[in-house]
Amino acid sequence: MTDGEDDISSREKLDALLRVAKYRPKFTAGLIVLGGFVAFLEGIGLSFIYPIIEVAQTDGEVASSDMIMEVFLGIYDALNIPFKLGYLIIGIAAVMTVRFTSSFIVGWLKAMLQKRYEQDLRKRAFNAALAAEVGYFDEEGSDDILNAIITETRYSGRVIKGAVQSLETLFLAGMYLTVMFYITPKMTVFALLLLGGVTVVIRHVIEPAATVGTEVAEANEQVQQSVQAGTQGIRDVKLFGLADEVYDDFFESIRRYTRSEINLSRNEAAMQNFYDLAAAISLFVLIYAGFTYTGLSLGALSIFLFAMFRLSPLMSRLNSQVYRVEGNLSHLVRTQVFLDELDSRRENSGTQSISTVNRIEFDDVHFSYNNDEKVLDGISFNVEEDEFIAFVGHSGAGKSTIVSLLARLYDPDQGNIRADGTPIEEYDLKEWRERIAVVRQQPFIFNGTLENNITVGNRDATRDDVERVSEIAKVDEFVDELPNGYDSQLGDDGVRLSGGQRQRVALARALLKDADFLVLDEATSDLDSNLEREVQDAIELMDRNYGIIAIAHRLSTVKNADRIYTVEAGQIIEQGSHRELLDDEGEYAELYAIQSRG
Numbered sequence: 246m247t248d249g250e251d252d253i254s255s256r257e258k259l260d261a262l263l264r265v266a267k268y269r270p271k272f273t274a275g276l277i278v279l280g281g282f283v284a285f286l287e288g289i290g291l292s293f294i295y296p297i298i299e300v301a302q303t304d305g306e307v308a309s310s311d312m313i314m315e316v317f318l319g320i321y322d323a324l325n326i327p328f329k330l331g332y333l334i335i336g337i338a339a340v341m342t343v344r345f346t347s348s349f350i351v352g353w354l355k356a357m358l359q360k361r362y363e364q365d366l367r368k369r370a371f372n373a374a375l376a377a378e379v380g381y382f383d384e385e386g387s388d389d390i391l392n393a394i395i396t397e398t399r400y401s402g403r404v405i406k407g408a409v410q411s412l413e414t415l416f417l418a419g420m421y422l423t424v425m426f427y428i429t430p431k432m433t434v435f436a437l438l439l440l441g442g443v444t445v446v447i448r449h450v451i452e453p454a455a456t457v458g459t460e461v462a463e464a465n466e467q468v469q470q471s472v473q474a475g476t477q478g479i480r481d482v483k484l485f486g487l488a489d490e491v492y493d494d495f496f497e498s499i500r501r502y503t504r505s506e507i508n509l510s511r512n513e514a515a516m517q518n519f520y521d522l523a524a525a526i527s528l529f530v531l532i533y534a535g536f537t538y539t540g541l542s543l544g545a546l547s548i549f550l551f552a553m554f555r556l557s558p559l560m561s562r563l564n565s566q567v568y569r570v571e572g573n574l575s576h577l578v579r580t581q582v583f584l585d586e587l588d589s590r591r592e593n594s595g596t597q598s599i600s601t602v603n604r605i606e607f608d609d610v611h612f613s614y615n616n617d618e619k620v621l622d623g624i625s626f627n628v629e630e631d632e633f634i635a636f637v638g639h640s641g642a643g644k645s646t647i648v649s650l651l652a653r654l655y656d657p658d659q660g661n662i663r664a665d666g667t668p669i670e671e672y673d674l675k676e677w678r679e680r681i682a683v684v685r686q687q688p689f690i691f692n693g694t695l696e697n698n699i700t701v702g703n704r705d706a707t708r709d710d711v712e713r714v715s716e717i718a719k720v721d722e723f724v725d726e727l728p729n730g731y732d733s734q735l736g737d738d739g740v741r742l743s744g745g746q747r748q749r750v751a752l753a754r755a756l757l758k759d760a761d762f763l764v765l766d767e768a769t770s771d772l773d774s775n776l777e778r779e780v781q782d783a784i785e786l787m788d789r790n791y792g793i794i795a796i797a798h799r800l801s802t803v804k805n806a807d808r809i810y811t812v813e814a815g816q817i818i819e820q821g822s823h824r825e826l827l828d829d830e831g832e833y834a835e836l837y838a839i840q841s842r843g
């Protein structure tokens with residue numbers, strides 16, 4: 246195979262196969278042994294031809310002329326069965342029954358192995374994806390991750406079945422060869438050279454399977470991306486007249502996919518048919534040679550030719566199977582690389598337990614997303630459990646990033662974030678996230694009921710609890726308009742809700758969590774100012790004591806904050822109460838003046 250950019254080296258393929266072998270090795274070994282047993286029975290069945298032909302020719306009067314005959318006579322004698330044609334037929338029928346029943350079991354177990362392996366890969370991939378850092382999703386894009394979990398794993402699962410199948414075929418071929426070799430070594434070597442030569446020529450001429458496999462995998466990924474843009478992004482596609490562009494992308498990738506799949510099948514068909522052609526010609530050459538140059542008995546020659554007749558399609562099947570396995574191996578290698586990457590990007594959790602937080606402190610925190618532009622440049626602030634602080638500033642200043650770091654979606658490059666004096670990365674990650682309730686500007690709505698969406702952070706909550714927080718978040722104002730109240734299905738990503746309604750659901754969700762700090766990242770920006778004010782008041786008047794960290798564009802919502810921090814280019818440029826900041830006549834005062842005029 247040529248080593249192009251996207252080609253996968255033999256070493257990688259071998260590693261991938263070795264890793265597959267470690268999945269349920271005993272089951273797989275049992276399956277292979279059973280495959281060997283099938284081949285053995287096939288051999289026994291085949292050898293029955295010999296006594297059957299001999300007995301038919303001599304009308305039952307056979308002498309133990311050679312080893313095969315002696316073995317058969319011995320067995321029939323031991324079982325006390327007459328060595329007659331009828332009983333020989335019954336014998337072969339019995340052997341074939343066991344052989345094909347075993348084959349059926351092998352087929353069944355193979356499917357089991359393949360599907361379970363595929364399931365295992367999917368489970369591992371999704372589990373690892375759920376545990377991976379958010380940064381990995383930023384880099385890879387969720388489309389690629391989706392494709393790796395859904396599509397690549399399916400192809401990968403086929404490797405294990407294909408490999409076992411190839412081994413089975415190899416056993417059968419080996420058995421036929423052994424029988425042939427036993428009868429006439431010279432003609433067997435000649436037959437092998439013929440078939441082997443044809444195989445080498447055909448494989449050399451046809452494109453290496455893995456290259457085509459990689460092409461199929463890449464094209465698949467692109468198809469998925471285009472379809473996703475056309476489904477998830479359908480509104481923007483329509484609004485911006487992007488349908489043609491999205492369709493062109495889709496068409497180009499599906500064309501690539503179709504072409505690669507056709508090439509793959511063409512290569513397989515070519516291999517199969519040209520091989521069969523060569524095998525058929527070889528067979529007639531051998532029939533001629535057998536009758537002309539060897540003094541074999543009709544029985545022996547029949548077994549030889551029958552074995553040869555069965556061997557040739559097996560060899561071509563083996564060729565196609567190996568070719569398929571190689572093709573699927575490139576998917577497997579990609580899946581394994583993906584799994585390794587996910588594992589190496591696992592979120593780090595601390596071990597320290599945490600049940601309440603009284604104080605959070607950012608101490609000279611620096612951060613950049615891709616090690617290039619600094620997004621946070623020395624952020625320091627603190628907030629107590631009974632305080633309300635706010636961040637304001639221009640878009641892109643780094644405010645949401647502060648929240649992401651606080652929730653440990655990312656870790657700082659430099660500096661410390663402490664909770665009650667301990668760096669937050671030392672806390673158990675899950676427990677830490679339970680301490681803070683974050684409401685994002687564009688929350689995700691899960692496919693389920695309204696109630697289900699409100700209780701995501703507290704599945705034990707009762708309907709009363711749900712109604713209580715819904716009143717504060719003003720969800721109660723639209724719940725009656727939904728067809729089944731709290732039991733209404735919200736659809737994929739909450740398509741049935743307006744932006745403001747989604748935000749209210751997210752707020753109710755956060756309020757239901759038993760957290761110590763409530764983090765509102767433009768949480769009410771889609772509500773009209775009156776409703777926003779009402780929600781804000783309701784939160785501030787709650788009996789429950791939360792520390793509140795709010796990010797706001799509309800400055801009126803943070804007027805009551807104990808401290809307001811103005812963020813610019815990743816730095817806090819001023820801080821103080823609303824009054825103090827107005828008196829300072831700095832950036833905040835300017836922003837406030839602009840908004841008041843508006």
Ligand SMILES: Nc1ncnc2c1ncn2[C@@H]1O[C@H](COP(=O)(O)OP(=O)(O)OP(=O)(O)O)[C@@H](O)[C@H]1O
Nearest residue numbers: 383614615620638639640641642643644645646647
């Ligand atoms: N996941 C990400 N990967 C790379 N860069 C990012 C990512 N998220 C944000 N940024 C960049 O970091 C900078 C700060 O973004 P951030 O969302 O924190 O700003 P913000 O002040 O909250 O803005 P806004 O008010 O518009 O929400 C921006 O320049 C943005 O492009």
